[in-house]
Amino acid sequence: MTPNSPAPAPVSRPRRLGWVFLVMALAVGGLGWWSWSREAGEEEAPSEPPVLAEGQNREAGEAPPKSGLVGRGAALERRSSPGTEDMRVSVLSPEQRERLERRELWTARLERAKQTLESYVSATRYPPQSRSIREHPDQVVLAEPERTRPLSREHADVQLRLKQDRVFVVSDEAVHFFVSCEDSQRAPRPCQVLSASAHEAEHVQGAGGVPAVPVAFTDDGAAGDALAGDGIFTGRFQPSKQGFPLYSGTLRVDVRVRSDKAEGMAFLDILYTPSPPATFTGRVREALADGSLLLYLGIHVRKAGRYVVAGRIDNESGEPFAHVSFNEELKEGVQEVKLTVFGKLVLDEAPTFPLQLRDVEGFLLKESGDPDRELMTTMRGYVHTTKEYPATSFSPDEWQSEERSRNRNEFIRDVEEAQRQLDATLGEEKRP
Template sequence: MPFERPGRGRLRRWGALLLVLALLAAIVRVALRDREQSLPPAAGSAGAAAQAPRFFGQVDSQPAAALPGERARRRQQLVDNYALADHTYCSYREGSMYPAHSRPMSQNTDQAYPNQPVLETNPMRGDDRRAHPDILLHTSQSRVYLAAGEAVALTLRAVEPDGTPVPLVVTRAVAAGIVGTGERPTPQVPLAFADDGANPDPVAGDGAYAAVLAPAQTGLAGFHGTIRTQVLYAAGGKNGVLIFDVIHSPKLPAVWTGTPREVLEDGSLAFVLRADVRQPGRYVVTGRIDDAKGRPFALATFNEVLGPGPNEIKLVVFGKLMHDGGPALPLTLRDVDGYLLKENVDPDRELMPRLEGPLLTSRVRSLEGVADAEWASEERTRHLSEFAKDRRGAAAALAAFDPSQPLPPGACGPVR
C-alpha cells in the first residue's frame, strides 16, 4: 500500500464536498434562471428584482448608478489600490536612491559612535533572580566585540531611585567562555573590581567599581566566542548577581597596512585603505564620515570577497548623497571596524583591529566633479520598472471607473 501523508485523506474529503457544493450552486442558478424566464414581464421589473432571492456569490446585474453605496465602495477600493501602488513605487525609488554601501548617517544613528561604552540602568537582581526595584544598578562596558589583543573595561555602581549612592561590595567576579554541550569547559579567570581611582576607575571612593578583562593575557587567549563575566556583589543588605558578555576573536584574519588615501571615482568620493589579508573570504568593513563641522554625515560600508595578500578597501561617499545632504566640506573618515564573515558557524566573524578616531580628511573642498545622478543597477532598474507598471495599472483602473474625478496626486510626481 503506498505511503500517504497524514491529512491527505481529509483533503480529498473536503475536495469532494466542495465539488458537491459547486454542483448544487449550479443547479440553483439554472433553476432561478428558468424561474425568471417563466415570470410575466412585470415580474422582471426593478421592484421584483429587488425582492428576488439572493445567494452567496451572486453578482448584481443592475447598473452601478442604481447602487451608490456599492459604487462608492468599489471606487474606494480602487483608490486604496492606487495609493498602495504609488507608495510602493515612491518608497522604493527614494530608499534606493543611494547604494547600500553609502547611506546617510541619519538612517544609521545607532552606528555613529561604535566605540562609546554601553551604558545601562536596571533594577538590582538578587542571586535568586528576583528584581529589587528599590536599588538600581548603573553598569557600563567599553565594548562588546574584542579583536585579538583588545581589552574591555567593566564598571558597576548601585544607587537608590533618587540617585543616592548605595554601598556596594564585589564579593566575586569570574570570566569564562561559553561552550556547547559536551565541549570542554574553558579556564575561569578571576577579575579584580576596585574603587581605587586606578585605570579604568576614574575616581576613588565614589562607589563605582571597575575592572579590565584582557583575554590575551589570560587562559582565554585562544577562545573564540562569547566570554561571560559573572559578578557577585552585595548592595543595600541584599546579594546580587550581574552578567557582562563580550565576543572575543583570538586571531586576526587581516591587518591594516600603509596610509589611507582618497580618490574621486565615478563621481563619488572614496576613502581607500590597504589591508594584508591572511585568511581570504568575505570582508565587511564600516567607516563613519563626518563633515567639517563634526556632524556625522554618512555610513560607508565595504562588503566584498578578498583574496590573500595585499588588498584595497574602498569606503565610498556617493556623489548624490553629497549633493543632497549638503555637508560642510571637507569630509573626514573615522572609526573604522571590519571582520571576516563566516557562514553557518557561531561566532559568525573574525575581527580585524579597529581603527579609532579620525583617519583621513579629504582634500575635496567643493562638489566639482561630484555626480548628482541617482544610483543605477540592474536590480534597481528591474524593480522600478515593475513597481511603475503596477502604479500605472492602478491609475488606469481608477480613471476608467470614474473619468470625471482627477487622480489623487502621486507621492513622487505624476504617473507616466
C-alpha cells in the same frame, strides 16, 4: 448638522385650539402634502436612477439631480444629518453598490501603490554602502553598551548600572567593565562588587570546555578606574592573558554585587577573536570617480572570504555626516577596500570640507557557526583627512543598479494596474 447649517427654529408650545380649527389645519396640511407629492412625482423621470451623493455624481460623470426636494433638499439633508454614508448607500441598487465598493477599493490601492513607489525611490537614491549617519544612529560611535537592571527581584528599588568600553575584543586587546549602584532617581547608593568571573557564554555550543577565571573589580583609581572612591567599580579583562588565548566566540563576565544588605547578580558579554583574519595597513588614498569621493583602505588579508568593513565620516568641525561600508569577497594578500562617499549625498547634505574618516572596523563573515564572524582590530579615532573639493566635483545623479531598476519597475506596474482598474470602474459608472 454641518457647521454652516442654520439652527432650527424653536418650536413653541401649541395653543388650545377648537375642534374646528384642528380639523381645518389637518385638511389644509393633507391637501398640501398631496399637491407636493404629485408635483415631485411628475418631476422625477421614471428612468432616473436613485439620487447619489454629490461627489459620486461628479466623479461618475452622471447628470446632477433635478431641482426640488428630491435633488437639493435631499442632498442638503444628507450632508447635514448623522448617518449620511449609510443613507447614501441604502438608496443604491446592488449594481451601484458594487461599483462604489470597487471604486473605493482601487482608489485606496492606487494611493498605496504611489506611496510605496515614492518611498522606495527616495530610500534608494543613495547606494547601501554610502548613507547619511542619521539613518544609522546606533553607528555614530563605536559600541560602548550601557544599561541598568534591578539588583534582584527582591530589591527592585536598587538599580545596577553596567557599562563596558567595547564589545569586540581582538588579540591582545583588553576591555574595561564599570559597575555602580543607584536608586530609581539615579542617586548613588552604596555599592560593592563581591566577586566576578569570566567564562564561555552558556548559549555557545560546547560551552564549558575552558574553566572560568576570576576578574578583579576595584574602586581605587588604578588599572583603568577613573576615580578612587566614587562608587564606580572597574574591572579589566584581557582574554589573551587571562585564560582564553585560543578561544574564539562570546565570553561572559558574571558579577555579584552588594548594596547595603541587598545582593544580586548581573553579566556583561564580549565577542573575542584571538587571531584576526586580516589587518588594516593604515594606508589610505583618495580619488574622485563618477562624481563621488572614493577612499581606498589598505588591508592585508590572511584568510580569504567575504569581508565587511565600515567607517564613519565627519565634516571639518567633527560633526557626524555619513556611514560608509564595504561588503565583498577578498582574496589572500595585501590589497585595498573601497569606501564610497556618494556624490548626491555630499550635495544633499553639504558637509564642510575637508572630511574626516574615523573608527574603521571590519570582520570576516562566516557562512555558518557561532559566532558568525572573525573580527579585525578596529582603527579607532581619525585615520584620514580628505582634500577640499568644490561642489562641482560631485554628481547630483541618484544611485542606479539592476536591482533598483527592477524593483522600481515592479512598483510602477503596481501603480499602472491600480490606475487601469480604477479607470475601468469609473467607465462602468458612466454607462447608463
